[in-house]
Amino acid sequence: MEKEITFRKATKKDLDCIVAMLADDMLGSKRERYEHPLPNSYIKAFEDITSDPNNELIVACDDNEVVGVQQITFTPYITHQGGWRATIEGVRTSSSVRGKGVGTKLIKWAIQRAKERGCHLVQLTTDKERSDALRFYERLGFKATHEGLKMKL
Amino acid sequence: MEKEITFRKATKKDLDCIVAMLADDMLGSKRERYEHPLPNSYIKAFEDITSDPNNELIVACDDNEVVGVQQITFTPYITHQGGWRATIEGVRTSSSVRGKGVGTKLIKWAIQRAKERGCHLVQLTTDKERSDALRFYERLGFKATHEGLKMKL
Numbered sequence: 001m002e003k004e005i006t007f008r009k010a011t012k013k014d015l016d017c018i019v020a021m022l023a024d025d026m027l028g029s030k031r032e033r034y035e036h037p038l039p040n041s042y043i044k045a046f047e048d049i050t051s052d053p054n055n056e057l058i059v060a061c062d063d064n065e066v067v068g069v070q071q072i073t074f075t076p077y078i079t080h081q082g083g084w085r086a087t088i089e090g091v092r093t094s095s096s097v098r099g100k101g102v103g104t105k106l107i108k109w110a111i112q113r114a115k116e117r118g119c120h121l122v123q124l125t126t127d128k129e130r131s132d133a134l135r136f137y138e139r140l141g142f143k144a145t146h147e148g149l150k151m152k153l
Numbered sequence: 154m155e156k157e158i159t160f161r162k163a164t165k166k167d168l169d170c171i172v173a174m175l176a177d178d179m180l181g182s183k184r185e186r187y188e189h190p191l192p193n194s195y196i197k198a199f200e201d202i203t204s205d206p207n208n209e210l211i212v213a214c215d216d217n218e219v220v221g222v223q224q225i226t227f228t229p230y231i232t233h234q235g236g237w238r239a240t241i242e243g244v245r246t247s248s249s250v251r252g253k254g255v256g257t258k259l260i261k262w263a264i265q266r267a268k269e270r271g272c273h274l275v276q277l278t279t280d281k282e283r284s285d286a287l288r289f290y291e292r293l294g295f296k297a298t299h300e301g302l303k304m305k306l
Contacts, residue, residue: 015231022232031233045235054205057231075226078168078210079175079243080184082198087240090232115306122306125278125299137302146278146301149290153268153275 005102007109010057010069015046017066018059021092027127028092056113060093060106068093068102072110074117086114088124107140158255160262163210163222168199170219171212174245180280181245209266213246213259221246221255225263227270239267241277260293 010018019042023034033039049055049071060068070091076084088110093102114122125148126133134144163171172195176187186192202208202224213221223244229237241263246255267275278301279286287297 018231028232033234039234041235042231043235045229045231045237048229048237049231052207052229054207055228069231071230073226073228075208075240075242076198076201076205077224077243078171078195078198078202078222079181081186081192082194082196084198084201087228089228090230111304111306120306121303123278123301123303125276125301127299129298134300134302140304142302142304144300144302145282146280146303147287147297148276148278148299148301149287149295149297150274150276150299151264151293151295153264153273 005067005105006061007058007106008061009050010046010059010066012043012046014059014066014069015042018057018069021066021069021094022090024095025092027129058106058109058113060102060109062097062102065096066094067097068106070106070110072113074114074119080120083120084118086110086117086119086122088122091124103136104140107137111140158220158258159214160211160259161214162203163199163212163219165196165199167212167219167222168195171210171222174219174222174247175243177248178245180282211259211262211266213255213262215250215255218249219247220250221259223259223263225266227267227272233273236273237271239263239270239272239275241275244277256289257293260290264293 019034022028023032049057054074056072058070059066071089073087172187175181176185202210207227209225211223212219224242226240264275
């Protein structure tokens with residue numbers, strides 16, 4: 001029988017595990033610093049996210065083990081007749097559960113949460129280097145209608 | 154002599170002019186409702202944006218006339234060692250000033266504001282139907298490294 005994956009807001013105790021997942025990634029390995037103790041910038045970011053009612057850092061759990069993470073940001077816009085949007089970012093799953101549908105469950109959970117929050121749109125960007133990710137999101141019903149542009153400061 | 158464009162946070166008095174600009178657009182014309190009185194959803198969104206310290210609705214002014222608008226959202230993330238990002242959205246200029254560089258000034262203003270807020274990245278998505286927009290942002294230094302995916306709810 002397939003074990004049930006549960007979802008909840010991250011706590012500070014999950015942060016080590018979250019950063020480990022972010023660093024265990026083709027792009028994240030170049031830009032994260034998974035060290036002990038964790039760099040203080042991660043702790044500060046965690047506090048900024050969890051104290052903001054329009055940001056939710058969500059973990060997926062397999063029993064008590066954290067096996068996935070995503071951040072959902074809820075934003076009010078004037079466009080689309082003044083509609084709220086949900087933006088999904090930083091989606092990662094543990095290599096221990098890869099291929100077991102945890103990513104799909106995370107995104108479906110985020111879509112449901114966006115509906116609960118009254119959003120008319122859910123959006124995300126994915127690095128063009130992640131060719132599998134684009135197909136993954138398209139299978140879930142996303143349309144790649146936009147270019148995602150970034151500028152490092 | 155070129156007149157100076159000034160920038161400030163939008164006030165409720167600017168909302169009519171902002172919605173007029175959003176509606177006077179190849180994509181906006183299909184999805185906005187520029188009516189008098191303005192649909193209440195715009196007023197509610199304006200209040201939600203301006204009461205959130207992580208959202209800024211910015212207008213560009215030529216003398217006292219509002220000739221451009223953009224929304225900047227500041228978001229803390231765990232990724233990139235816990236870095237803040239600025240997201241630019243809903244950039245529009247008045248048809249009365251098109252081709253006069255107001256759009257460029259808006260984006261440069263947003264980049265400067267993102268630096269002031271300590272962001273390590275500024276990002277946006279642009280609809281692939283707006284072929285000129287992609288070149289515009291690339292000229293300003295943005296890189297189209299990501300696919301921008303959307304799902305209507």
